[in-house]
Amino acid sequence: MTTERVTIAYRVPGEPAEAPLTLGQDNMIRCLRRDLPSHMNKHAVWPVPPGADRAACLDALRTLAERHAALRTVFPGPAGDQPTHQRALSDGEFGVDVTELDPAEDPDARADEVTRHDREFAFALAEDFPLRCTLLTRDGVPLRLAVVICHAQLDGTATGLLFQDWFRLASGEELPPATGRTPIEVAELERSASGRRRATAALRHWERILREEPATVFADDRIGPNDAQLPTLVLRSVKAADALERTARRTGAGPSAVLLACYAALAAARADQSTVVVAALSANRHRPGLADHIGTLAQDALLALDTAAADLDELIGRTQASALGGYWHSTFDAEKVWRLIEDVAVDRGARFVRQVVVNDLSGTVPPGVTPERADPPVDPLLAWLPPDPIPTRLMLNIWRVTGCLELTLHTHRDVLDRAESERFAHALLDLLELAAERPVPLAELAALAGLPSAVRDKGSWHRIDNTWIDLDAVADVVRTALDPQDVDVEHADGRLTARITTRGRALTPAEAHAAVMAALPGHDRAMAPHHYVLTPYGEGPGRPGAPAE
CATH class of the missing domain: 3.30.300.30 (ANL, C-terminal domain)
Incomplete structure (x- = not known):
């Protein structure tokens, strides 16, 4: 195995431009400064288009940098300080490692090893290109592009959109001009009168939930300190995708709302309390004109889902309404939200803990962009991946909802051990199958799921x-x-x-x-x-x- 470092230069017309940070950039940079790089840097393995050679793959990366201002954005200022401005460069360069694999080496295993290693190191926000790329080849033929992403410039949805562009460019396709707002244009929008009103309303939404709803979801005899190492359960099922589509059609709700309602109902059963406070990531993509924005909008939507419903249909309706309200109020001044969290904690004596998380990335790579993966050899397919450092207790990632449902479930052992996690996944699929045919009384959930419930045997x-x-x-x-x-x-x-x-x-x-x-x-x-x-x-x-x- 050999590795060559290739330098790629880019240039666009005009001079560098500066603007205040967007609210998403400010939020993510605060998180980057507070949490470990391995927690905050994201990674992905991109398939290479059939027939694409090394030159096409590398040239597509150069075109991406020239096409999207977020990739040319840096944040001036000392490394230890919170920056106040973003700067979009007009020219620069970045490096790409090209690694030639040994004849018997598994490209996916090698890509996973590379990304897990590279995500351990922080990006220098004032100067680094926000992608660390390694092109894996065999006999000179590209097989995979391993990518580590700086969250300050790109959130999960933006990374998915970026992949679409790269894949098409590497395939030799010419793309129309990009139409999404640039990060500087988003900053201007957020500082308009309507943008300021939206941010103020978001604070009121957060304050109500922080003051009135449960500060923790999981609290029982099993819950100890969170070491933030959560193993990942991968779930793939063609049958479940069909059941989800039929449930959405029967109830008139979107697939995301259906999955979130099932997830919340099962989490509530495990927690033995009816209200589940959920953090939904990257939720503000629902704002008008921002669906195709390449940048970081990543701010949580905070949802308080009351699962005390007669049946799943009623809960799906509640969930859809609650999600829309949460998404609408997910653009805020991060400094003010953190101050609010702290002030409420001091007043209440209870510190809000983000224990239940959902991240719906199913819209980032639409069908037809890349070659379809083969259906799983068994249905459903469950497989375990190594633990990831995720500071929560339960997290559901939704990757794909059509054709084949693809989810990953991260579970802390104090909430669900491995066997219980698999039962949770099967219960989710069973719930979808039943909901495709009829309203499911939530009283049936305990018998259906077979999950543990909170045990609070002590008198304390x-x-x-x-x-x-x-x-x-x-x-x-x-x-x-x-x-x-x-x-x-x-x-x-x-x-x-x-x-x-x-x-x-x-x-x-x-x-x-x-x-x-x-x-x-x-x-x-x-x-x-x-x-x-x-x-x-x-x-x-x-x-x-x-x-x-």
Whole structure:
């Protein structure tokens, strides 16, 4: 195996242009600065068009850079600071590795190895081209293009659109001029009067859910710290695609709403609570004029789905309405949303945890763009991939809904182990089959799914402020934060009180609350007390000093 580094230069008419960041760019750069590169960099393996040679594949990449301003966009400023502006370059260059495979080497395995390695390293936002590309060849013939993507410039949908362009260009096809808005044009739109109103309305939508709905979905005896390593279950089924199409036709809902309703119903059954708060990724592609935007719009839509419905048809209708509302309110100032999340957490004592995620990428590569994959040898086909670092508890990716349903399910072992994850996948397919024929009473779900439900056997579990909380876990967080001599936690009349004997140091309730809130992340079963009674060790009734409350 040998590798050659090829430099590709690009140039477009005009001078470099600058503008403020788009809201999506600002959001993703904040995430990039906070999370590990392996969490935030995305990767893909692109098939090579039949008959395309090395020159065509590389020239298609150059054309992409000249065609789409997002690929020429950098973010000036020191590496450790949050940038304020984007700059679209008019010329530059980037490198592509061309790797010649050994005769017996599996190109897909090698592509997976390359992308998993390359996603471990951060992009330099002020200067790097946002794609790390490796063209894999055998006897000089291109077989795969392995790509790692910087999330600051491209979200999942944009990457899918980019692949379509590359595949057609490498096939020798001439493309019409790009019509999607550039990132600079999106920034201008977002700073218009209507754009500012939309962002303000989004904050109100988020605040209502953050203050009123469950702060966590999964809270029971099994839930421990999240190590963010989630194995991936791949599901492919031709029969399920047919059932999904019939269910959508019978109910009048879109395939995405049908799948989301089934997913939420099963998640609710596992969580043993009716309301499931779901983060839907890349949801603002539904905004007018942005479906074909090459850039990053990736901001969550926050949905609160009430699964306490008579049947699945009713839940599908609720889900479609809730999703539309969430998508409409998924364009926001990320700094203000993070401040809102923190302010609500301090007020409520419960920190919102993004435990259930859905990402619908089924529209990114329409049928007919690439050669159809063979149907799975068995139906359904379930296969496991290595764990991915994903900071959530349950995530469904929807890749394809027509012809052959293709999904990936990421599950944390505390929520679903491997056997339970496979039962979850089969239950989803069974639910689609039944829903294609009739309304399915949700009372049938438990028998249908055979999934575990939340177990809260200890007497320390209480439902507080619409969230399941383990008082023992609260006491553990207080001990971690304050190192007290003694702590007793009680819940009465809707208020959570911590009676703390400190080790002699003076401590106000406000200081105690701040320390507990700082220690709370990672403890999904706990919340901070609403009320603190602080007594220094050696003091109490009949002794000098008095409790601070």
